[in-house]
Amino acid sequence: MDNNLHEECGVFAAYSLSGEDVAAYIYYGLFALQHRGQESAGISVSDTSGEKGNICSVKGMGLVNEVFDKKNLETLKGNLGVGHVRYSTTGASIPSNIQPLAINYIKGTLGLAHNGNLVNAAELKQELSYTGAIFQSTIDTEVIAYLIARERINTKNVESAVLNAMKKLKGAYSLVIMSPRKLIGARDPFGFRPLVLGKKDDTYFFASETCALDAVKAEYVRDVEPGEVVTIYKDKVTGETVIESDKTLCGRKHAHCIFEYIYFARADSVIDGISVYDSRVKAGKILAQEHPAEADVVVGVPNSGLIAAYGYSMESKIPYCMGFEKNSYVGRTFIKPSQTMREAGVMIKLNAIKQAVNGKRVVMIDDSIVRGTTSAQIVKLLRDAGATEVHVRISSPEFLFPCYFGTDVPSSKELVATGKSVEEICKIIGADSLGYFPNDRLNELIDKTDDFCDACFSGNYPEAAPKHDIRNI
Amino acid sequence: MDNNLHEECGVFAAYSLSGEDVAAYIYYGLFALQHRGQESAGISVSDTSGEKGNICSVKGMGLVNEVFDKKNLETLKGNLGVGHVRYSTTGASIPSNIQPLAINYIKGTLGLAHNGNLVNAAELKQELSYTGAIFQSTIDTEVIAYLIARERINTKNVESAVLNAMKKLKGAYSLVIMSPRKLIGARDPFGFRPLVLGKKDDTYFFASETCALDAVKAEYVRDVEPGEVVTIYKDKVTGETVIESDKTLCGRKHAHCIFEYIYFARADSVIDGISVYDSRVKAGKILAQEHPAEADVVVGVPNSGLIAAYGYSMESKIPYCMGFEKNSYVGRTFIKPSQTMREAGVMIKLNAIKQAVNGKRVVMIDDSIVRGTTSAQIVKLLRDAGATEVHVRISSPEFLFPCYFGTDVPSSKELVATGKSVEEICKIIGADSLGYFPNDRLNELIDKTDDFCDACFSGNYPEAAPKHDIRNI
Amino acid sequence: MDNNLHEECGVFAAYSLSGEDVAAYIYYGLFALQHRGQESAGISVSDTSGEKGNICSVKGMGLVNEVFDKKNLETLKGNLGVGHVRYSTTGASIPSNIQPLAINYIKGTLGLAHNGNLVNAAELKQELSYTGAIFQSTIDTEVIAYLIARERINTKNVESAVLNAMKKLKGAYSLVIMSPRKLIGARDPFGFRPLVLGKKDDTYFFASETCALDAVKAEYVRDVEPGEVVTIYKDKVTGETVIESDKTLCGRKHAHCIFEYIYFARADSVIDGISVYDSRVKAGKILAQEHPAEADVVVGVPNSGLIAAYGYSMESKIPYCMGFEKNSYVGRTFIKPSQTMREAGVMIKLNAIKQAVNGKRVVMIDDSIVRGTTSAQIVKLLRDAGATEVHVRISSPEFLFPCYFGTDVPSSKELVATGKSVEEICKIIGADSLGYFPNDRLNELIDKTDDFCDACFSGNYPEAAPKHDIRNI
Amino acid sequence: MDNNLHEECGVFAAYSLSGEDVAAYIYYGLFALQHRGQESAGISVSDTSGEKGNICSVKGMGLVNEVFDKKNLETLKGNLGVGHVRYSTTGASIPSNIQPLAINYIKGTLGLAHNGNLVNAAELKQELSYTGAIFQSTIDTEVIAYLIARERINTKNVESAVLNAMKKLKGAYSLVIMSPRKLIGARDPFGFRPLVLGKKDDTYFFASETCALDAVKAEYVRDVEPGEVVTIYKDKVTGETVIESDKTLCGRKHAHCIFEYIYFARADSVIDGISVYDSRVKAGKILAQEHPAEADVVVGVPNSGLIAAYGYSMESKIPYCMGFEKNSYVGRTFIKPSQTMREAGVMIKLNAIKQAVNGKRVVMIDDSIVRGTTSAQIVKLLRDAGATEVHVRISSPEFLFPCYFGTDVPSSKELVATGKSVEEICKIIGADSLGYFPNDRLNELIDKTDDFCDACFSGNYPEAAPKHDIRNI
Numbered sequence A, B, C, D: 001m002d003n004n005l006h007e008e009c010g011v012f013a014a015y016s017l018s019g020e021d022v023a024a025y026i027y028y029g030l031f032a033l034q035h036r037g038q039e040s041a042g043i044s045v046s047d048t049s050g051e052k053g054n055i056c057s058v059k060g061m062g063l064v065n066e067v068f069d070k071k072n073l074e075t076l077k078g079n080l081g082v083g084h085v086r087y088s089t090t091g092a093s094i095p096s097n098i099q100p101l102a103i104n105y106i107k108g109t110l111g112l113a114h115n116g117n118l119v120n121a122a123e124l125k126q127e128l129s130y131t132g133a134i135f136q137s138t139i140d141t142e143v144i145a146y147l148i149a150r151e152r153i154n155t156k157n158v159e160s161a162v163l164n165a166m167k168k169l170k171g172a173y174s175l176v177i178m179s180p181r182k183l184i185g186a187r188d189p190f191g192f193r194p195l196v197l198g199k200k201d202d203t204y205f206f207a208s209e210t211c212a213l214d215a216v217k218a219e220y221v222r223d224v225e226p227g228e229v230v231t232i233y234k235d236k237v238t239g240e241t242v243i244e245s246d247k248t249l250c251g252r253k254h255a256h257c258i259f260e261y262i263y264f265a266r267a268d269s270v271i272d273g274i275s276v277y278d279s280r281v282k283a284g285k286i287l288a289q290e291h292p293a294e295a296d297v298v299v300g301v302p303n304s305g306l307i308a309a310y311g312y313s314m315e316s317k318i319p320y321c322m323g324f325e326k327n328s329y330v331g332r333t334f335i336k337p338s339q340t341m342r343e344a345g346v347m348i349k350l351n352a353i354k355q356a357v358n359g360k361r362v363v364m365i366d367d368s369i370v371r372g373t374t375s376a377q378i379v380k381l382l383r384d385a386g387a388t389e390v391h392v393r394i395s396s397p398e399f400l401f402p403c404y405f406g407t408d409v410p411s412s413k414e415l416v417a418t419g420k421s422v423e424e425i426c427k428i429i430g431a432d433s434l435g436y437f438p439n440d441r442l443n444e445l446i447d448k449t450d451d452f453c454d455a456c457f458s459g460n461y462p463e464a465a466p467k468h469d470i471r472n473i
Helices: A023-032 A070-074 A121-129 A140-152 A158-168 A210-215 A258-264 A276-290 A306-316 A339-343 A373-384 A422-429 A439-445 B023-032 B070-074 B121-129 B140-152 B158-168 B210-215 B258-264 B276-290 B306-316 B339-343 B373-384 B422-429 B439-445 C023-032 C070-074 C121-129 C140-152 C158-168 C210-215 C258-264 C276-290 C306-316 C339-343 C373-384 C422-429 C439-445 D023-032 D070-074 D121-130 D140-152 D158-168 D210-215 D258-264 D276-290 D306-316 D339-343 D373-384 D422-429 D439-445
Strands: A009-016 A040-046 A056-061 A080-086 A101-105 A108-115 A174-178 A183-187 A196-200 A203-207 A219-223 A229-234 A241-246 A297-300 A324-326 A350-352 A361-366 A389-394 A433-436 B009-016 B040-046 B056-061 B080-086 B101-105 B108-115 B174-178 B183-187 B196-200 B203-207 B219-223 B229-234 B241-246 B297-300 B324-326 B350-352 B361-366 B389-394 B433-436 C009-016 C040-046 C056-061 C080-086 C101-105 C108-115 C174-178 C183-187 C196-200 C203-207 C219-223 C229-234 C241-246 C297-300 C324-326 C350-352 C361-366 C389-394 C433-436 D009-016 D040-046 D056-061 D080-086 D101-105 D108-115 D174-178 D183-187 D196-200 D203-207 D219-223 D229-234 D241-246 D297-300 D324-326 D350-352 D361-366 D389-394 D433-436
Touching: A009 A023, A009 A108, A009 A174, A009 A183, A023 A040, A023 A070, A023 A080, A023 A203, A023 A210, A040 A108, A080 A108, A080 A174, A101 A140, A101 B121, A108 A140, A121 A140, A121 B101, A140 A158, A158 A174, A158 A183, A158 A229, A158 A241, A183 A203, A196 A210, A203 A210, A210 A219, A210 C350, A258 A276, A258 A439, A276 A306, A276 A389, A276 A439, A297 A306, A306 A361, A350 A373, A350 C210, A361 A373, A373 A389, A373 A422, A422 A433, B009 B023, B009 B108, B009 B174, B009 B183, B023 B040, B023 B070, B023 B080, B023 B203, B023 B210, B040 B108, B080 B108, B080 B174, B101 B140, B108 B140, B121 B140, B140 B158, B158 B174, B158 B183, B158 B229, B158 B241, B183 B203, B196 B210, B203 B210, B210 B219, B210 D350, B258 B276, B258 B439, B276 B306, B276 B389, B276 B439, B297 B306, B306 B361, B350 B373, B350 D210, B361 B373, B373 B389, B373 B422, B422 B433, C009 C023, C009 C108, C009 C174, C009 C183, C023 C040, C023 C070, C023 C080, C023 C203, C023 C210, C040 C108, C080 C108, C080 C174, C101 C140, C101 D121, C108 C140, C121 C140, C121 D101, C140 C158, C158 C174, C158 C183, C158 C229, C158 C241, C183 C203, C196 C210, C203 C210, C210 C219, C258 C276, C258 C439, C276 C306, C276 C389, C276 C439, C297 C306, C306 C361, C350 C373, C361 C373, C373 C389, C373 C422, C422 C433, D009 D023, D009 D108, D009 D174, D009 D183, D023 D040, D023 D070, D023 D080, D023 D203, D023 D210, D040 D108, D080 D108, D080 D174, D101 D140, D108 D140, D121 D140, D140 D158, D158 D174, D158 D183, D158 D229, D158 D241, D183 D203, D196 D210, D203 D210, D210 D219, D258 D276, D258 D439, D276 D306, D276 D389, D276 D439, D297 D306, D306 D361, D350 D373, D361 D373, D373 D389, D373 D422, D422 D433
Parallel strands: A297 A361, A361 A389, A389 A433, B297 B361, B361 B389, B389 B433, C297 C361, C361 C389, C389 C433, D297 D361, D361 D389, D389 D433
Antiparallel strands: A009 A080, A009 A203, A040 A056, A040 A080, A101 A108, A108 A174, A174 A183, A183 A229, A196 A203, A196 A219, A229 A241, A324 A350, B009 B080, B009 B203, B040 B056, B040 B080, B101 B108, B108 B174, B174 B183, B183 B229, B196 B203, B196 B219, B229 B241, B324 B350, C009 C080, C009 C203, C040 C056, C040 C080, C101 C108, C108 C174, C174 C183, C183 C229, C196 C203, C196 C219, C229 C241, C324 C350, D009 D080, D009 D203, D040 D056, D040 D080, D101 D108, D108 D174, D174 D183, D183 D229, D196 D203, D196 D219, D229 D241, D324 D350
16 A cells, blocks of 8 residues: 555543553553554543542653653553544644543543544534634544533533534544543444444453454453443442443444555454454455456555455465565654655565566555555566566555545545546556456445445545535644 | 742743744743743744734743754744743643643634733632633643633733733733734733833843843843733734733732742842842841851852842951852752762752861851751751851741742741741751841832732732642642 | 564675765665664764775664664765674673774774674684783674784785684674775675675675665675675776675585574575575475374464465465464564563464454464464464464474574573473464474475584584683673 | 863762772762763773673763663662763764773773873874774773783783883873772873872772762862872782872872863862862952952852952952853753854853943953953943943963863964964953963962973973874874
8 A cells, every 4th residue: 555545543441440550451452553543642541539530641742652661651540541543644743632632621530532533623613712712732632522521511421411512523533531430432423433342351441443452352342333422430329330322323324434444444353343354355356356367476565455465366266475575664763765766766665575476477456546656666666576467456446535534535636546547547557457446346345235434435425525624724 | 048949930922023033032031031940841933924823832841952952943933922931849740731822712823821820720710611611731821811712702802802811810920922913911910920021123022031131132121010911013004013001900009029039030130120139139238237147258058149148248248258169060850869878968069168168157148948958958068168157147038838929839837937936947957046037128128118029928918818729720 | 483583683785986975775775684683773984085984883772763863874974884783682782782893993994794693702802802902892793803903914905804814703704894995795604694795886785685785776796605705996096896706715515594594584585596485485385294284274473474374375275364463563662561461461463363263273384483482372362363273383493402603592491392392392382283394304495405504403513612602791 | 261161071980898889979979070071971880799890881972960860870780980071072072982981801891981181192002003903982091991901911910000001101191990809090190180089988989079079978088199000909818998009100290280270170179289269269369469450340250250250359359249140051952042143142151230230340250261252242241231341350371372181272273362462352352451360370379389281371281292183083
């Protein structure tokens, strides 16, 4: 894949009802979700035995293992906490935007972490401003916090305030929220972004993906339903654990992001009942059916193209092999090659394995083409390594439309597919043939008829696009 | 002095009406105010040629020269800006509390920096909470920002909103505020903390002290009056510079903090018309009149006791000399001696100069005694260096009461003077005699009858103490 | 693999005879060799137009992208340079041991980088000490530098001094050396560690592996022969490029490290004429022949086991699939799980993909077992994911003997294989069956009869083991 | 003073014969010597109960409190150690030059720290090279270590080797050396740089100045004599503490650096029996005798001019007062004002106190004038503050000659005094009158006839200047 596409966020939350510290769980959980956001990370915790939930936070720019160290993790004492990893567009990549957001309000404290994008954030901000709200960041989460705070004045508990606030939100959001004594997980009615509930002894978890539950050896309980608000706390009187579900907003037709399966999520995660791994194998098989090729080997572009390549190989009976070596030491601070070196073909992350592809006709599987430049470089790597033909197969349809629901798909004019035929794109990337996954078979990836969002391919937005560009509020 | 007392803040602001960048000015201005706060520092700037005043900030824990470097200062492009240096008690020493506070609100942006403490902050926060406010820090500045934002809805301009907000504030505040096109300086009606207006060509400045104007070679224009709101901007129509003054809240009896003169402010500053240097020389002279001593030399504890020592010497005719060498390389990260080493007398900052005091009867001048431990160590230094007698003279009265107006005087039980006679304190610090500055002559330091606040010595608070301990909100 | 085994070093050198800066080449070259050493990195360069080769170095602990940044790379001006990445045992992991070593000596400067371990370093040090040598590090490289410096007194040029010094060295070394005007690559007569010569226009390179030549788009010229000294410079008179080869020490029976093929080297490298990729595919095939299994799928432990797994699948016709998801964000500063968490099974890097292995009999291929603990955890991962049987196949023989030639194989008592039967090890790691690669077929991996060193498996050391433990000098 | 002159080094050593850790002592000792070198710092320790004195070091660029933290200090376990603070010219300000130098040689380990400059370092290096020496730094200390190592081959103990090595050294050196079981302090026969012996219980210390002994509450025992080698250890047989003195090289006419008294040393130190404080007071008195002035006040330029100002005042009866406020927060990373700002008069460290000098004729005392630019700025500060006349008095003669014995006096062409009359210099710095300390009365500062070096003023070098510029080896 082109490395030009980024998921905006991952969330993780933990609540030990027996009072154990949860920061280490959140650390490992966020680490397992690192693929969903590499720009900043944060953890907020509180001790539910305190009266008003004094929240302690550690947040910073960088990867999970860069932001947290032994010393600062030790300052995070508390049995209830939320965490967040984030990617964002450059403009808003500033410290004040790092999540979780921890606030004081009328009922003590709230900690919030949020995955997704609202499409009516600008309108809500303006509305709140008219009654004197001040904003210290440019993240949607602050808007959500305000709405909850205002609703809380007239509701009997925090979960009702969350539900009432959700009635005003439009767009994509998977939320984890901590109040002084409760942990809440909530998901927008369309279910754009994933959110699951897990459990380990008497500790409860919410996570963007099941792989994060695996990371802390928690058991998967179930997905939070689109529109559902799940609240976990200990009954003050009986001391029993309460897990409440409010489904008032459930019921709408869902719009799960299909690209979570194709690229964003980790292959070992299961989202809304569908295995990401299975879905990618199937994508490869369908590609083989729709775009067969006369070839000697199938190779996947690491790491995201490997599973679809395996599926393609299974279906086509063309042998699968490792065509590339990937250098995984590329870190945030890596110095990019100069223009001269790039032109000389210096590629940092990837090298082709000559012995695997030399003298062979190669089917190369990748998950998407965004701007086209990286794809062209990879095709050239294969040719330089001796591949006699390179047939590119993409396990998603053409990107043609921007995403307003939590993905950083560039604007149409930067997308190579905009206004071009497949033949033209094939020429641009220097392939012998090019085949995209067919739009009309996307439903097969998740075994459902039309329960998903494919707006970036089809332009069919489940919810009206925002009036202002939400990515530059 | 005991090193246990800290001023809470210093503020500095600059507005170049011809559009030059002001970040460098603010950097040097804050550096000159570093003595007012060494815990964190921040600068926020905006470009007034933009529509809505997009604010850029650099903030961090540490000294001015630790927070800012060439690279991050270069990101601070803009001709209007405010800056802040801060000290605070440990509890609230967290990144989210670093000033300036930069917000978005109904009318664009606001940047605020604040020196002082409100006594009704808790009540105001509660009140705001009832209408849905959320708080992301524990600083008073956020409360002030909210009040301004709410007032702004129904006022014709930002300076009116500031004035209306000030009507609700109780306590000490010297404020600098930047809106998209205006710079405002405001001071509480009591005038607890200083604030001056300066000018250099067409750039205007507000600063906590005149020494910061000297640092940027700006000319001192005048002090902002207690209760006054000064607004600076360029008239949109005529293009002329406007300096407006609103004195609606002026007129009350003033309560200038007398300890600014005795200790906080820099000797080269002039506050409300009185030179800090003159005031300290006078303190030494009065001490000599009230507590004469049979002695051979007068020495001051560096640096804050030096000028009063000089005054004492002038009045008493006892020769002044340098009795101490101070090590100025002690930084924030200095490792403190272990208990064992401290008991062995290891003092890091100070050494006595034997040749100056050996065999002599010494008058030692310091500005205050807080807990008494440091004073005892210094007296011992002199004795170890051969002083035959040590007569301690303190250029302030005994600390007996906490300060609620921007100073970190510890609680009464930590103050050595609480419940003890001067003789008892003298014994604790190991001196041959001890004399404090007399309460009833404090007015002579500033040549005014009762225009000042001496609550920490007298318990006479100009404004009722807060209901809650404001230092732990 | 167990993550307990580390290659000691990688070297890279570049010489632009037309005078271009080479630091960027070395940076990318070292980055491609990062797998050979993640503990420290360094680059030294000089400008050959200067008289005596003033050497500039940047060195530091950490990964290539942590040690170097734009700012310090820019200080590395020069057209001749050597670089080094390093792993070492903890004891000697100190700044003074970071390579390259840059020295001043009788003939100007020398810069040296070294991959391998001498077995007579202690004796040589002692001998040098007797004539007054002082040592500022504990690396063999310093010994080599001394020998060259002493030889240089009576030799006509630096390459002769290098050759004479080599006559005294015993053990493994691949060396790159820069003098004021020459670049030298040299390899011990056994050829334990690899070293290749590359070229791009008029810039020449030495590198530990061909993948580093690919990284800078240089063309592979040939391997430096065991015992050979290759010298590159520009003839002062004619201005022509001279590439001299001295083969005085060539001819001995070779002892290429077989573990370079099995694990250390990158799959896309070709060492001494043999493709690492081919060698690993073959290892898998042989494993399938020797240790067949009744199973449904073959999975490789990422990343080092993947290719052998592919070979096993090809030979056995059991389908290959992706059984694991590897988290590549684990960095140097990652906080390891506490004992409690480890016992709870928290594995940071690896997760099994349930959909791939659930309900299946799995052949799991890894490259080696060192202590056994990691292998046990991985087997458990598969079982927890639903694998009904786990048949472990290891693409190397049992580790039984320490390596003295540049590999950090732990002492025998830490090796799980020491004194245990395969059945016992199988039980320890919890597998259903276990098969190791057969010792007597190692030669097939590189298509040569006995040109290699397999001492860590066989105990047949090509050169006598050192008298002192070389790893703790 | 001009801030253009720097001492090269300070050394500190400690040996606890009862086996206590000494790193903390060295930390505080170096901190007290920080004024002698702010560029880098290092501590090396070993445990004398070990056999061969394994040395552990922490070294780094920056101030003592920047280089050391709790974590790395804790790694410094051992009862014998040496430490160093350093200033150097830019060229050689590289990590490999940071002291102490820790080496392995024929007899185990040596740790060395060195204050001073050799004048025959280049010759010695060349000589050593001829027999195969390699140099990893450009510091004289490495040459000294080599000489000791070579001598050690044929001497019965390390102190004899040190003595023999000293016979070959020419120039200035105060050395502290640790062998596996001994601590040695040695000083060149001229006694250019100071070195004292101290004691606290059974711990012995060497320090560049007595102020460092005060810092650790050690008692001053005596100065190490010029040419003397003092060796401290525990007798292996009797277990008794041995303090040996070898005075073979003593007896030459001394050449104590007179500028130590005038500027380098701390006022609270006593060097070779003379108090620095007394010496500076006397300098002020002599200045008053030689260059009287009609004036109202005497002010000293902080901090180095204050004591001489006090002496001038005592002698002249013109009142002393504080004329300046110095900002002591200027750190290593402070951003210097741009050219424009400097021209506008922005001075970072110093401000004049108007109230002290306004309307007055001022005598301003400074310790030296190097380039003249800073002096000019300070004179202007006083005039801007209202001084009607500024009479500059300098407590040293004119700098006219470079120093080869451990001081960074710039080359003659940069010195303002070179080739100019006092009247011309007076005009350059903008003073009303200017008076230098008279050359022929320097002896009075230390009450000795000609036991000192004043080469930088007189050009009379006690030892021939080096053939090569020693500051750029």
